[in-house]
Amino acid sequence: MRMLVLAAIGLLALPALAADPLPRGTPESLGFSPERLGRIRTTLEADIARGQLPGAVVAIARRGRLAYYEAFGHLDGARTRPMPIDAIFPIASMTKPLTGVAMLTLLEEGRLSIGDPITRFFPQLGNRQVAVDGNPERLVPATRPITLIDLARHTSGITYGARGTTALHRLYPPSSSGAAREFDAAGLITKLASLPLLYQPGSTWDYSLSIDVLGLVVEQVTEQRLGEVLEARVFRPLGMVDTGFLVPEASRARYATPLPTDPATRQPQQVEMGLVQPRFDCGGGCAVSTAHDYLRFAQMLLAGGRLGEARILSRSSVAEMTRDHMHAGIANNLTGTEGNMVNWGFGLTVAVRREGGSALLGNPGMFSWNGAYGTAMFVDPHEDLAVVFMAATPGLLRQYYRRVINALVYQALDD
Structure with missing residues (x-):
């Protein structure tokens, strides 16, 4: 019956479910091929079965609506618990754009x-x-x-x-x-x-x-801790209920952990960021979040600083944040950190794609930043597209998944 209902509404947008970060739309109405979007599940489930990662959550928005929102695999590195859609991940350097927005306010x-x-x-x-x-x-x-x-x-x-x-x-x-x-x-x-x-x-x-x-x-x-500033100016207005610098005790059952051994190096690995209060709220890499929360943040930036009734930044501030500030006199060592970002510059806490080819699919003006423990975000204004990938892959495999998710999203565009 559900499939019949979906077919009947065709291109009409679907209402948001209680846990959805944005109102839903059918893939077709948002310019995606449902069959090609299915490659995300096929790819990730095969890798999970091979033991490359415990699990993941993927959220894709286009034209302000939720096109894709799925959880895969397991929450824990021991692979005993299913991945919940509201899993909490240590986002490491994806904290940086949050700090950039706080500064711009x-x-x-x-x-x-x-x-x-x-x-x-x-x-x-x-x-x-x-x-x-x-x-x-x-x-x-x-x-x-x-x-x-x-x-x-x-x-x-x-x-x-x-x-x-x-x-x-x-x-x-x-x-x-x-x-x-x-x-x-x-x-x-x-x-x-x-x-x-x-x-x-x-x-x-x-x-x-x-x-x-x-x-x-x-x-x-502000004479406040960074977490307090972000809570008042960004998290609460955007409904980012699971983002901060310490996971509350009541939410720790949703904390995602990596495989105990790195599949590539066979070295032990462990991540505890967000489980112990940092001595200061490090704006460069100490926050935790969910795919739900970070997609709302990314969509706010894509929409020029507003999400619903919440105006976080002006359009001009977002434009300045996401503009390439790397002039010709600056030595650009970005690919030493993000090897996929060939022909990218840098704005205010986010990388920005330039004209010309790259190792990633997308368009000039798209912006992105990622986390050392396996999380990733990119926004493409040309496609009206925002993507968040959350996984606990702290090893070099994180670079592989940034390429793979980028390719899987763009190959599914069908308009």
């Missing part, structure tokens, strides 16, 4: 500018030195101060300790989550103030603790 209130020097907020980060070739014994003065735009687009000269092998890398905290385990907010600023930069500010894209510092700028301006 303050820009819209006139409380900061992306051109502001970091010394306006943290004077101790002034008078920087730069390590020549990553050697902290060979220092030259920074030619200019770090600015907020440097933080937002990873051109500050700050780095991640785990993303290089120089003597200077060994002095830096390894990651956002590693920094949040070791330092409180003041302690991180003190640590960074004691270290030289890897590059001259504004000269080189280098993945880094920059967004964590940007989150601390948000805290400095």
Whole structure:
């Protein structure tokens, strides 16, 4: 009977179910081939059966409606519990765009500018030195101060300790989550103030603790923790009920975990982000979320800063966030972090596709960022498309699934 009803309504949109992130539409009404969308299930279920990943949740929106929303496999790495559609995932660096939006809400209130020097907020980060070739014994003065735009687009000269092998890398905290385990907010600023930069500010894209510092700028301006700012300005207005920096005890049964052994390297793996309160709300990588919540966030950006009655940002702010801010004078090392992002630049906390070919399907102007533990998001304004993929794959397989989900979504477009 259900299939008959669906056939009868044809191209009409379906009402949202209680747990849906957006109102539903039939795949056909949204320009998808149902048969080709079915390849997502075929592919993921085959990989789950082979033991490549425990499970996943995929959410696809087009033209403001939900075209696809499915859960696959298992919630836990032991593969004993079915994956619920509302599974909670550690989203790691997909925290970064959340922090970018928080910063832009303050820009819209006139409380900061992306051109502001970091010394306006943290004077101790002034008078920087730069390590020549990553050697902290060979220092030259920074030619200019770090600015907020440097933080937002990873051109500050700050780095991640785990993303290089120089003597200077060994002095830096390894990651956002590693920094949040070791330092409180003041302690991180003190640590960074004691270290030289890897590059001259504004000269080189280098993945880094920059967004964590940007989150601390948000805290400095608002006199609140970043999680409180995001809850009031983003999560609550958008109905992102399962997004934050700590999974409540009542929700921990929905926390997704990876396979105990990485299928590619055969090394043990474990993720506990979100199960222990970080010492500070690290804006670069400590949040948890669901496919439901993050699709609503992505759709808000796709719709120019609004979702339903909630206006989070102006269209102009979203346009600035998702514009390529990498001019010709900046060395672009993006593919060293995201190997699939050939011919992409970077905006304010998101990567932005440029004109020309790439290793990923899509269109110029699409924007994206992903998480180290297997989560991914991309938005294509040309196609009016937003996609969220949630999986617990913290190894190198995460790069494989970013390519696969990208291909499976675009091959299903049929209009």
